[in-house]
Amino acid sequence: MRRSAELIPPLLLGVVLLAAWEGACRLLDLPPYFLPPPSAVAAALIEAGPRLAASAWITFVMAVQALIVAGLVGGGLALMVSLHASAERAVRPLAVALQVTPVVAVAPLVLIWAGLDHADRAVVALAALVAFFPLFSGVLTGLKSADPDLERLFDLYGATPLQRLWRLRLPSALPFALEGLRVAAGLAVIGAVVAEFVSGSGATQGLAWRLLEAGNRLRTAEMLAGVLCLTLLGLALNAAVGLVERIVTVRIRVRR
Amino acid sequence: MAEPIAALRGATVDLAGRGALGPLDLIVARGEIVALVGASGAGKSTTLRLLAGLQSPSAGTVTRAVGPGRTGFVFQSPTLTPWADAQANVALPLELAGRPRAEARERAAAALSAVGLGDRLDARPSELSGGMAMRVALARALVTGPELLLLDEPFAALDSVTRRRLIEDLHALWAAADPRPAVVFVTHDVEEAVYLAQRIVVLEAATGRPVADLPTPCAPPRPARWRADPAYRQAVETTAEALEAAMTSQTAETAA
Numbered sequence: 001m002r003r004s005a006e007l008i009p010p011l012l013l014g015v016v017l018l019a020a021w022e023g024a025c026r027l028l029d030l031p032p033y034f035l036p037p038p039s040a041v042a043a044a045l046i047e048a049g050p051r052l053a054a055s056a057w058i059t060f061v062m063a064v065q066a067l068i069v070a071g072l073v074g075g076g077l078a079l080m081v082s083l084h085a086s087a088e089r090a091v092r093p094l095a096v097a098l099q100v101t102p103v104v105a106v107a108p109l110v111l112i113w114a115g116l117d118h119a120d121r122a123v124v125a126l127a128a129l130v131a132f133f134p135l136f137s138g139v140l141t142g143l144k145s146a147d148p149d150l151e152r153l154f155d156l157y158g159a160t161p162l163q164r165l166w167r168l169r170l171p172s173a174l175p176f177a178l179e180g181l182r183v184a185a186g187l188a189v190i191g192a193v194v195a196e197f198v199s200g201s202g203a204t205q206g207l208a209w210r211l212l213e214a215g216n217r218l219r220t221a222e223m224l225a226g227v228l229c230l231t232l233l234g235l236a237l238n239a240a241v242g243l244v245e246r247i248v249t250v251r252i253r254v255r256r
Numbered sequence: 257m258a259e260p261i262a263a264l265r266g267a268t269v270d271l272a273g274r275g276a277l278g279p280l281d282l283i284v285a286r287g288e289i290v291a292l293v294g295a296s297g298a299g300k301s302t303t304l305r306l307l308a309g310l311q312s313p314s315a316g317t318v319t320r321a322v323g324p325g326r327t328g329f330v331f332q333s334p335t336l337t338p339w340a341d342a343q344a345n346v347a348l349p350l351e352l353a354g355r356p357r358a359e360a361r362e363r364a365a366a367a368l369s370a371v372g373l374g375d376r377l378d379a380r381p382s383e384l385s386g387g388m389a390m391r392v393a394l395a396r397a398l399v400t401g402p403e404l405l406l407l408d409e410p411f412a413a414l415d416s417v418t419r420r421r422l423i424e425d426l427h428a429l430w431a432a433a434d435p436r437p438a439v440v441f442v443t444h445d446v447e448e449a450v451y452l453a454q455r456i457v458v459l460e461a462a463t464g465r466p467v468a469d470l471p472t473p474c475a476p477p478r479p480a481r482w483r484a485d486p487a488y489r490q491a492v493e494t495t496a497e498a499l500e501a502a503m504t505s506q507t508a509e510t511a512a
Contacts, residue, residue, distance in 0.1 A: 149331040152310050157325050157352040157400075167348070171339045 036221040044221035045228065052210060056229050059196075059206035062120065063188040063237060066127030070184060073128070074135035075177065082143040082169070083161070099133040103191055107198035119199040123206070127191035131184035138180020142173025178245045185237045193230065207233065259321055261286045261404050261438040262307045266316035269302050277302055277464040279316055282457065284404070287436040289476065291443055291453035293499065299464025300442040304329070304406045307440055320404075325353045328397030328405040328437070332412060334389035336381040336396075342368060343377040346396045353400070367395040370429060387418035394422075398429065405430075407441035411448065420483075423448055431477035446496045450488070451478065456495065458502045468502035470495060 018038045024030070025037035032040055045052070081088045107126055114122035146168050154164050196208030207230050214222035260283045268278030277299040284290055284307065292300050305311040306318050308327050320327075336345045343364045350360035365377055371391040373379075381389055390410060397405060411419045430436055443449050449456050450472050458468040473491045474482070482488050 147335050149333070149335040150337065152305070152308075152331075153329065153335065153348075154352065155310055156308060156327055156329055157349045159352045163352055167352075168337070171337065 033218045033220050036224065040221040041224045041228070044219070045225040048210075048214075048222050048225060052207070052226060052229050055205055055207045055210045055226075056233050058204065059189070059192055059208070059230075060233055060237070062123050062204075062206060063127055063185070063192050063233075065124045066131055066188045066191065067181070067184060069124065069128040070131035070135050070188070071181070074132045074180075075139045078136050078139035078143060079165075082140055088140070095133060095136055098129070103130050103194050104198070107195050110195070111199050119196075119204045122199060123192050123195040123204055126195035127188045130191035131188040134180040134183040134187065135177070136180075138176045138178075138183075139173055142176030143169045145176060146172040174248065178241070178248060182238065182241045182245065185241045186234060189230065189234050189237060259286075260284055260319075261322060262318070262320045262440075264303070264306055264313075264316070264318055267306055267313035267318055268315045269299070269306070269311065270314045271302075275462075276314070278313070280306070280313075280464060280466065282307075282466055284438050284440055286403070286438055288455070289430065289439040289441070289453045291441055291449035291456045292459060293443060293446075293449060293456060294459030294464070295461040295503075300459060301408055303459070303464060304408050304440065304442060307404070308406050322402075322404045325349065325400050326403045328400065328402035330390075330393050330397045330405075330407045330410040332409050334381065334386075334393040336389060336392055338381050341378045341380055342373060342384070342392045342395075345381070345392055346399050349396060349400050363399055364395070367399040368392070370398070371395045371425065385418075387414050387422060390414065390422060391425075394426065394429075398433075401433075402437045403435075405437045405439045407439065409442050409444070412444065419448075423451055427452055427476070427478060446499060447492050450492050450495050451483065452476075456499065458499060468498070470498050470502070 022037045022039060025035060036044075077091065081091050103126055106129065107122075110126050110129070111119065111122045114125055150168055151164075154168055159167075192206060193208040196204050196206050197212065200212060207226055211223055211226040214220075214226060263283045264280045266279040266281060268276050268280070270276050280299075280303060282290075282303065292303060294300055302311065306313060307320070308329055309318070309320055309322075312318070336342075337348070340348075343361060346367050347357075347360040347364035350363060351357065355363075365374070368374055368377060368391075371394050373388060373391050373395065376384065376388065379388075381392070384392065393410070397407075411422055414422065430439060439452070441452065453472055454476060456468075456470045456472065457466045458470070459465065460467045472495060474487060479485070
């Protein structure tokens with residue numbers, strides 16, 4: 001009851017904005033290649049629906065693959081680095097440098113390295129590259145977030161490094177790792193889109209390619225439909241991570 | 257005097273950028289209860305960590321005649337792992353020592369029963385009140401049958417009713433143990449100190465050096481309902497005055 005009441009204001013705003021957009025297009029008689037009205041976008045969404053859905057699936061799969069790669073590499077590296085303070089000092093500047101380098105600038109290079117006929121690999125690699133930092137940083141921060149008194153307790157009872165990792169640091173790191181995953185999920189979609197733009201020419205058939213293709217033909221309504229699909233994809237990925245987060249958090253009942 | 261369970265002899269500790277503590281001299285006999293009182297920042301926690309062997313002095317010696325894993329430590333907060341239930345939290349010291357899981361869980365259940373939480377074995381820390389969580393922490397410290405029990409203001413955050421009951425229960429547990437562990441506890445509360453301790457050691461504010469060693473009347477174990485005894489009230493008053501005198505003279509000394 002209360003939830004549905006909370007939904008009313010944003011829905012209302014959405015309807016008002018759409019109506020204004022539709023009205024403006026008709027009143028000002030804008031050409032549809034410049035700004036099509038929402039009704040035309042909806043029509044394009046239906047007309048190009050199957051193609052867009054297939055492309056969204058491709059982008060989704062590439063983003064998830066990238067998240068898995070970034071999780072394994074970022075998490076694994078954080079784990080190794082957490083064992084030695086000097087290792088962290090060595091690796092952190094590199095990780096930050098990687099993070100601040102614009103992905104667009106690196107994309108053509110990665111495309112060459114992955115092989116021009118393996119554009120899908122380049123897309124996964126680039127998406128993984130941008131998803132790497134939040135996962136690495138989240139896991140590393142989490143591994144060091146254990147209560148110092150609990151660390152002392154493990155000292156007191158002579159815990160082995162493995163016991164300390166398994167019974168104290170990994171469980172302490174979990175909420176931070178999940179937070180990192182949430183950020184990484186959004187970035188992975190961005191990385192995938194950028195990589196597809198750069199590789200161009202239909203080497204991959206993800207949503208970004210659909211956008212490029214529709215753009216080349218000046219089918220602006222279909223472009224907007226593609227953007228809408230990307231938004232929905234991002235939201236779906238975010239919700240999926242949120243769901244994982246909730247399940248894990250409830251299972252271990254971490255108080256946050 | 258028999259061999260002390262733990263002794264600090266001329267121990268000093270460098271505090272990063274805040275000068276040094278000590279030299280500290282404190283000898284703890286087997287089975288006795290010592291209260292440490294002093295101003296905040298007087299190095300009470302550091303003294304406990306030295307006694308626990310968690311920290312090494314920069315000069316002087318710490319001798320400990322405690323078997324491995326036979327030191328119990330209760331911190332200011334319960335410091336339980338939120339992802340494990342009460343029983344698993346209490347079983348932790350035994351499992352870290354490599355005891356079989358079944359035995360550890362059984363002894364943990366017994367320790368929880370001893371602190372009055374026999375019916376809350378599978379409660380998560382988030383489901384426990386502050387007093388109950390502290391009881392779990394106490395059970396965790398007692399589960400290994402410690403020879404030396406160190407308590408760092410464990411009751412400071414509890415309401416007065418919960419606190420009184422915990423102190424009485426702690427005293428009863430100590431009195432019933434065979435052999436009785438030596439207990440060193442930090443407190444600000446004279447009544448608590450008089451109720452539990454055989455002697456009260458006053459630490460100097462700036463250096464943490466023991467400056468007074470006040471005996472308390474009525475050798476423990478204290479009789480039931482001792483608080484209602486006029487002798488107890490008298491002892492609290494006498495000790496409070498002696499404490500005040502010790503702290504005042506110490507202030508005068510520091511000023512001079």
